[in-house]
Structure formats: C-alpha cells, structure tokens
Amino acid sequence: MNQTVRVRFAPSPTGYLHVGGLRTALYNYLFARKHGGKFVLRIEDTDQSRKVEGAVENLIDTLTWIGLDYDEGPVKDGPFGPYFQSERLSLYRTHVQELLLNGEAYRCFCTAERLEEARRNQLAVKESGAYDRTCRDIPPAESDRRAGEGEQHVVRMKVPLEGEIEFEDVIRGTVIIPTNVLDDQVLIKSDGFPTYHLAVVVDDYRMGITHVIRGEEWLPSTPKHLLLYKYFGWRLPVFAHLPLLLNPDRSKLSKRQGDVAVEDFRRKGYLKEAMVNFAAFLGWNPGDEREVFTMEQLIREFSLERVGKSGAIFNIAKLNWYNQQHLKTKSADELVDLVRPLFEAAGFQAIDCSYLGKIVGLLKERVTTLPEFVSASGYFFHDPDTVDEKGKRKYLTDDVIGHLDTFASRLEAAPDFTPHSIENALRSLSEELHISAGRLIHPTRLAVTGTTAGPGLFELMEALGKETVVRRMKSVKQFV
RNA sequence: GGCCCUAUCGUCUAAGGGUUUAGGACGCGGCCCUCUCAAGGCCGAAAUACGGGUUCGAAUCCCGUUAGGGCUACCA
Numbered sequence: 001m002n003q004t005v006r007v008r009f010a011p012s013p014t015g016y017l018h019v020g021g022l023r024t025a026l027y028n029y030l031f032a033r034k035h036g037g038k039f040v041l042r043i044e045d046t047d048q049s050r051k052v053e054g055a056v057e058n059l060i061d062t063l064t065w066i067g068l069d070y071d072e073g074p075v076k077d078g079p080f081g082p083y084f085q086s087e088r089l090s091l092y093r094t095h096v097q098e099l100l101l102n103g104e105a106y107r108c109f110c111t112a113e114r115l116e117e118a119r120r121n122q123l124a125v126k127e128s129g130a131y132d133r134t135c136r137d138i139p140p141a142e143s144d145r146r147a148g149e150g151e152q153h154v155v156r157m158k159v160p161l162e163g164e165i166e167f168e169d170v171i172r173g174t175v176i177i178p179t180n181v182l183d184d185q186v187l188i189k190s191d192g193f194p195t196y197h198l199a200v201v202v203d204d205y206r207m208g209i210t211h212v213i214r215g216e217e218w219l220p221s222t223p224k225h226l227l228l229y230k231y232f233g234w235r236l237p238v239f240a241h242l243p244l245l246l247n248p249d250r251s252k253l254s255k256r257q258g259d260v261a262v263e264d265f266r267r268k269g270y271l272k273e274a275m276v277n278f279a280a281f282l283g284w285n286p287g288d289e290r291e292v293f294t295m296e297q298l299i300r301e302f303s304l305e306r307v308g309k310s311g312a313i314f315n316i317a318k319l320n321w322y323n324q325q326h327l328k329t330k331s332a333d334e335l336v337d338l339v340r341p342l343f344e345a346a347g348f349q350a351i352d353c354s355y356l357g358k359i360v361g362l363l364k365e366r367v368t369t370l371p372e373f374v375s376a377s378g379y380f381f382h383d384p385d386t387v388d389e390k391g392k393r394k395y396l397t398d399d400v401i402g403h404l405d406t407f408a409s410r411l412e413a414a415p416d417f418t419p420h421s422i423e424n425a426l427r428s429l430s431e432e433l434h435i436s437a438g439r440l441i442h443p444t445r446l447a448v449t450g451t452t453a454g455p456g457l458f459e460l461m462e463a464l465g466k467e468t469v470v471r472r473m474k475s476v477k478q479f480v
Numbered sequence: 481g482g483c484c485c486u487a488u489c490g491u492c493u494a495a496g497g498g499u500u501u502a503g504g505a506c507g508c509g510g511c512c513c514u515c516u517c518a519a520g521g522c523c524g525a526a527a528u529a530c531g532g533g534u535u536c537g538a539a540u541c542c543c544g545u546u547a548g549g550g551c552u553a554c555c556a
Contacts, residue, residue, distance in 0.1 A: 010556090012556045014555095044556060046555090046556080047554095047555055049555085050555065050556080108554095112554070115553090115554085119553090123481080128481080128483085128552070129482095129552065129553090130552075154554050156554095172485070172486095175484075175485080176484095177484065178483080181482065181483050181484090182483095183552075183553090185553095186553080186554050188554085189554040190554060191554075193554085195553090195554070195555085195556090196555075196556050200556090215550095216484095216485065216549090216550065216551095217550055217551070217556090218550095218551090219484065219485065219550075219551080220483070220484055220485085220550070220551040220552075221552095241485085243485090243486080244485095244549070244550070246548095246549080248491090250548060250549065251548090251549075252549070252550070278492095281493085281505095282492070283492090283493095285492085285493060285494075287494075288494085288504090289494080289503080289504045291492095291505060291506090308493080309485080309486060309487090310485090310486050310487065310549095311485095311486075311548085311549065311550090312492065312493090313491060315491050315492065315507090317506060317507055318491070318492060318506045318507080321505085321506055321507085322506090324518095324519090328519085363518095365518055365519045365520095366518045366519080367518090423515095426515095436515095437515065438515055440515090441515040441516080442515065442516065444515090445515075445516065451516090451517090453516055453517035453518080454516070454517060454518090455516095455517085456514095456515075456516090457515055457516080458515090
C-alpha cells in the first residue's frame with residue numbers, strides 16, 4: 001500500500017449519530033490513523049425531504065466528543081471540498097452528461113404515478129419490482145428534444161441485461177451478483193439532485209478515497225457502483241462491508257428498541273473511552289485475550305482482516321462493564337472534571353474540589369456510570385433524613401444507641417481523625433464492650449450515611465469530617 | 481417472492497484441517513477475601529444449527545437443508 005490511505009465517513013444528516021454509525025466511523029478512523037492516512041467527513045445530504053435542522057452540528061459535536069477528529073470535512077476545509085454533497089451538484093451533472101453521451105445512461109420520462117402502479121402490478125404477480133425500462137430505448141434525438149422542451153425526467157443508468165459482476169470484498173471475499181437482478185437505477189432525480197449511488201461514486205473518486213469501509217446494507221448495491229466506475233473508466237477503491245449491528249431480536253439496530261444515539265449514552269454518563277472500546281469490539285478483536293483498550297492501542301492493533309462477518313448484538317451489560325473498567329483507570333482529578341457539572345446540575349453549588357475528589361475516589365469502584373456518583377453522594381452533602389428500614393431494625397437497638405454515643409464522644413475528644421485512628425478507637429471500644437467490631441461498624445455506617453452499603457467506613461468518616469460524623473451519630477436517636 | 485450476506489456458550493468472541501477434554505470476556509450461580517456494598521481471586525453451568533461429502537483426521541474445506549439478517553425507492 002504505497003498510495004496514501006484516504007477513507008471517509010459519509011452519513012446523511014438525519015439527526016444524530018447512531019451507534020452503528022459510530023462503529024463505521026471508528027473503523028474508518030482507526031484504519032486511517034493506523035496507516036497514516038486521511039479521515040474525511042462527507043455529508044450525504046442529497047435528499048432534501050430528509051433534511052434535519054442542526055443535524056450536522058450535532059453530528060460534529062458528537063464525533064468531536066468521542067474523539068474521532070476528521071482531517072477534512074465541514075468546518076475543516078481541505079483540498080477536495082466542498083464536503084456537502086448539496087454543494088457539489090454541478091459536478092454530478094457534468095459526470096452524468098458524459099454517461100448520457102456514451103449511452104450508458106438515459107433520461108426517463110415516466111411519472112412517479114405510473115412507476116408506482118407498474119411496481120404494484122409486478123409485485124402482485126411476484127415479479128421483481130424493478131423499473132420496466134420503458135424509456136431505455138428512446139432515441140437520443142427525441143430524448144434531447146423532450147428534455148429541451150422542459151419535460152420532467154430523471155436520469156437512469158443503463159445496466160447490462162446479462163452477465164454478472166464479481167468483486168473482492170476485504171471482509172467477505174469474492175461476491176458475485178448477476179446483473180439481471182439490478183435495476184436501472186436513478187442517478188439524477190427530477191429535482192436535479194443525484195441519488196446516493198451516483199454521488200457516492202463520483203465523490204469517492206473525486207475525493208481520492210482508497211478504501212470504502214461501510215455497512216453491509218450497501219453490499220447489494222455495490223455492483224451498481226462498480227458499473228459506474230467502469231463506465232467512467234475510474235480505478236476502483238478497496239471495498240470492505242462491515243457486519244451490521246443488531247437489536248436484541250437480531251434485526252438491524254434501530255431506534256424503537258432502546259437507545260441507539262451516541263448522545264443518549266453520553267447523556268446517561270457513559271465514558272467516551274468505554275463507547276469507543278465497546279464499539280470497536282463489536283465485530284473486531286485483537287486475536288488474543290486483551291479486552292480493555294485505549295484509542296491509541298486500538299489504532300496500533302486494528303486491522304480490517306480481523307473484522308468478522310456476522311452481525312453483532314449491541315449488549316448494554318457489556319458496555320456497563322467496559323465503562324467500569326475505564327472508570328477505574330481515571331484519576332480522581334479527571335473524574336472530578338467529568339462529574340462536577342453533574343453535581344452542579346443537581347443543585348450542589350460551589351463544591352470544594354478536594355472534597356469532591358475524595359468522594360469520587362471512594363465511589364469510583366462502586367458505580368458504573370457518571371450520574372451514579374451524584375445519586376450515591378447525598379450523605380456527603382447533607383445529614384440523612386431517613387435511615388434504611390431493614391438496617392434500623394437490625395442495628396439500632398437501644399444498647400447500640402448508647403454505644404454510638406460513647407463512640408462519638410471518644411472521637412470528639414481524640415486528637416486525630418484519620419481512618420487509622422478511627423479504626424483504633426472503634427476496635428478498642430468493641431473490646432471493652434465485649435462485642436464484635438461489626439456490632440459497632442454497621443450501626444455507625446447507618447447513623448452516618450443512612451444506608452447499609454457504601455465505601456469503607458473509616459475512609460468514609462474521615463472524608464465526612466469529625467464534626468459531621470459526631471453530629472450524625474449523636475442524633476441517630478431521632479430515627480428510632 | 482427475487483438477489484446477496486451470515487451461522488461456535490444467552491451475548492461479544494478465540495481456535496486460519498491435527499497443539500482442542502472447543503479458549504477468553506460479559507452476564508448468571510457458588511465459594512474466598514471482607515465492616516457493608518463494590519472491586520478482586522477461585523470454581524461452576526453454558527456453544528461448533530442440521531445432513532451429506534472431501535480427508536488418515538473437519539468447528540475449520542465443499543455441497544445441500546434450515547434459520548436469521550440485509551437489499552429489492554426519484555431514502556441513505
């Protein structure tokens with residue numbers, strides 16, 4: 001491979017970045033970075049009826065958040081722009097003229113209504129719903145005249161009636177499709193816009209794309225693209241059709257069956273590192289038993305040859321695990337930065353950074369997503385207003401309440417308030433009382449946090465501070 | 481319906497004809513650790529869709545069946 005690698009992610013701007021799109025974008029990105037190539041973002045906005053306001057901005061925002069920075073694309077012009085297909089209309093027209101001239105494409109004057117009816121009839125007798133080629137043999141002179149008179153038309157490609165098209169796919173090997181099942185695909189719509197099939201071929205060629213890495217849903221239409229390359233006399237890129245991402249019922253991943261937008265997961269507090277790691281492993285693996293990867297490691301190890309062929313179900317339980325793994329690798333400072341906006345949004349203002357650092361340190365092995373830091377942190381900011389009911393029955397007996405009082409007084413009088421000194425105080429008290437340490441530990445936790453589960457008690461108490469701890473222990477009576 | 485793709489534990493996957501009593505991970509169950517909850521450690525249940533070939537030998541190659549998916553628009 002001595003030619004510079006150029007790949008592209010070419011979404012249509014319909015609103016948000018789908019996790020399937022994320023994986024496609026990621027593989028393109030990894031491939032480009034691995035080979036020192038360029039990663040291009042191209043917006044396929046040739047369907048005006050599907051335009052969604054703000055979709056491109058949103059897409060770029062999500063791509064940026066997750067760390068897939070592109071080399072050329074919207075807001076980042078390069079030598080092959082513009083990167084919006086809607087701004088390249090004249091280019092498609094020029095190229096299609098060439099096809100028209102060579103008789104490899106033709107104008108079709110059929111009305112949408114007629115086509116609709118014809119298709120219905122064919123489907124009714126179980127024929128393929130392909131275009132019946134009524135206009136295929138209109139003489140060029142007549143075609144030019146009717147077009148000149150302003151008659152509405154589309155341009156269709158002329159597909160050979162017989163033969164077959166064979167091509168190599170990096171992931172699937174040799175694929176052979178007979179041409180007689182191919183439709184005379186519309187290339188230019190009556191509104192003058194190109195269809196996907198024309199635009200993708202023209203742009204991939206004009207943008208110097210060397211490897212087309214896209215979803216498997218494009219496999220059946222690849223022969224049409226190949227034909228176009230042939231008609232234009234252009235050199236072929238390498239094709240790699242990625243297996244689809246699936247819903248739990250094995251249908252193509254879609255909205256309706258839970259969250260599919262990357263921004264949904266971002267909002268729910270998943271780390272970008274986890275999203276990337278997880279998406280990468282849906283269809284690819286390094287061939288050994290390592291599972292937790294950073295983007296840099298993925299770039300180093302990724303190869304198309306190790307991409308599988310079969311569809312993969314998007315499994316949130318595993319994403320949760322990846323999130324925990326990546327959470328563990330983050331320092332308290334990093335976590336504080338990630339989590340502070342969440343605390344602020346929840347109404348905790350002016351939080352001391354070092355205090356927040358302690359909190360996330362104590363909690364980070366006990367949560368799976370970012371918002372859980374907030375929901376598990378109430379007692380770090382205010383005294384509990386209730387205590388766990390089961391815990392109360394189990395631990396808050398009258399004698400224990402007396403013990404807590406004693407323990408609190410001792411802590412209050414002690415010079416130090418470290419995990420070690422607290423533990424010593426507790427253990428010597430339990431010895432004096434001839435009770436197990438647990439008989440003091442659990443009630444203390446309940447008094448101090450209102451719950452029966454949480455971080456190690458002594459670290460927790462230190463973080464809370466002596467004053468708070470003593471106050472809560474002494475006022476636990478109110479709950480019984 | 482037609483065409484194409486796919487097929488290993490519930491899920492993500494490893495095993496590139498012999499190194500395989502099919503390995504790992506998630507999830508699930510148990511045990512250990514332990515002040516609880518996590519985390520961690522150990523153990524366990526759990527798969528080559530089916531049928532034919534080829535071969536001394538098949539999860540692996542070939543054919544068929546079945547199942548699933550995708551495509552079949554003036555959507556991408």
